[in-house]
Amino acid sequence: MPEYKLIYFNVRGRAEITRWIFEYSGIPYTDERIEKDDWPERKKDIKGGKLPVLMVDGKMLPQSLAIARYVAKEAGLVPEDALQAAYCDALADTAFELLPEWYKFKTSEKSEEEKKKEFEEVLYPKFLEPIMSRLDKRLQEKEWFVSDKVSPRNFHVSDRYFQVTARH
Ligand SMILES: N[C@@H](CCC(=O)N[C@@H](CS)C(=O)NCC(=O)O)C(=O)O
Incomplete structure (x- = not known):
C-alpha cells in the first residue's frame, strides 16, 4: 500500500x-x-x-x-456499477455546491446579528433547505443514499450536514 x-x-x-x-x-x-x-x-x-x-x-x-x-x-467504497458510482458523484457534487455560499457567509465581516438574519432569511431558505430536504427525503426511503452499503458520498453528505448544523 x-x-x-x-x-x-x-x-x-x-x-x-x-x-x-x-x-x-x-x-x-x-x-x-x-x-x-x-x-x-x-x-x-x-x-x-x-x-x-x-x-x-x-x-x-x-x-x-x-x-x-x-x-x-x-478503500473499496465505490460501487462497481458505473451508474451507481455516477450517482455517488452526483450526490457529492450537490453537497459541494453548498461550499461557496457557506464560505462567503462564514468569512463575511458582517456583525453577528446581520449574519443571523442573513442565515435565516437567505442562506438557509435559498441554499441549504432545498438541498437538505431533498436529501432527507431520500434517506427516509432507504438506509443509504446510493447502493446498499456505505459509500463515500454518505460520508460526504453527513460531513456537510454536520458542518452546517454544528454551527447553527
Ligand atoms: N477545487 C479545489 C479548491 C481548493 C481550495 O480552494 N482550497 C482553499 C481552501 S478550502 C485554499 O487552499 N485556500 C488557500 C489559498 O488559496 O491560498 C479543491 O476542491 O480542492
Whole structure:
C-alpha cells in the first residue's frame, strides 16, 4: 500500500470527507494540518497553491473530490456499477455546491446579528433547505443514499450536514 499524507488546514472543510474515508477503512495515513500563519511559506511548495493535496508516495495529488474518489476507490467504497458510482458523484457534487455560499457567509465581516438574519432569511431558505430536504427525503426511503452499503458520498453528505448544523 502506498504511503499517504493528506495536507490541509486545521479545519474540516474540503479534507474532512477524505479523513473520514481513511478512518473508516483503517488505511494508515498522516493527517498534516497547516496553521494559517505557516501557510504563506508552505504555499510555495504546493503546486497550484491550494489545499487539500494528498501525497501518495511523495507525489502530489490535488483537488479534494479527486482525492476523495481515489481514496474511496482504494478503500473499496465505490460501487462497481458505473451508474451507481455516477450517482455517488452526483450526490457529492450537490453537497459541494453548498461550499461557496457557506464560505462567503462564514468569512463575511458582517456583525453577528446581520449574519443571523442573513442565515435565516437567505442562506438557509435559498441554499441549504432545498438541498437538505431533498436529501432527507431520500434517506427516509432507504438506509443509504446510493447502493446498499456505505459509500463515500454518505460520508460526504453527513460531513456537510454536520458542518452546517454544528454551527447553527
Ligand atoms: N477545487 C479545489 C479548491 C481548493 C481550495 O480552494 N482550497 C482553499 C481552501 S478550502 C485554499 O487552499 N485556500 C488557500 C489559498 O488559496 O491560498 C479543491 O476542491 O480542492
